[in-house]
Amino acid sequence: MMNDLNVLNTTEFDLTDAAVDRVATLIKSEDGNVFRVAVLGGGCSGFQYEFSIVDAIEDDDKVITRQSSDGDEVQIAVDTMSLEFLNGSQLDYVQELIGSYFQVSNPNATASCGCGTSFAI
Numbered sequence: 001m002m003n004d005l006n007v008l009n010t011t012e013f014d015l016t017d018a019a020v021d022r023v024a025t026l027i028k029s030e031d032g033n034v035f036r037v038a039v040l041g042g043g044c045s046g047f048q049y050e051f052s053i054v055d056a057i058e059d060d061d062k063v064i065t066r067q068s069s070d071g072d073e074v075q076i077a078v079d080t081m082s083l084e085f086l087n088g089s090q091l092d093y094v095q096e097l098i099g100s101y102f103q104v105s106n107p108n109a110t111a112s113c114g115c116g117t118s119f120a121i
Contacts, residue, residue: 091104
């Protein structure tokens with residue numbers, strides 16, 4: 001059972017409707033129940049984003065629950081350490097001619113690499 005302290009506030013981290021719909025599609029096709037967003041050390045700018053489908057919510061996760069345009073409820077988990085780097089950010093799913101990808105708009109990043117998957121603070 002999740003208490004109010006574990007609920008992720010959308011001012012801390014949010015998702016666009018396109019990202020929620022893509023997450024719902026991924027959860028349906030993968031073996032898992034929760035979409036995890038994490039920040040790890042590494043990448044060409046110092047930190048990198050990691051996205052994964054996992055089975056369960058961890059004790060130190062904050063969780064946001066959203067409903068896709070198809071009516072599916074999705075849970076997005078961010079661990080408290082990663083949330084420090086993501087505070088105020090928004091996750092989008094972008095579809096362009098060159099491909100489709102998740103994109104984080106992070107006001108805390110002072111620099112990012114050309115591919116947009118790593119950043120510096």
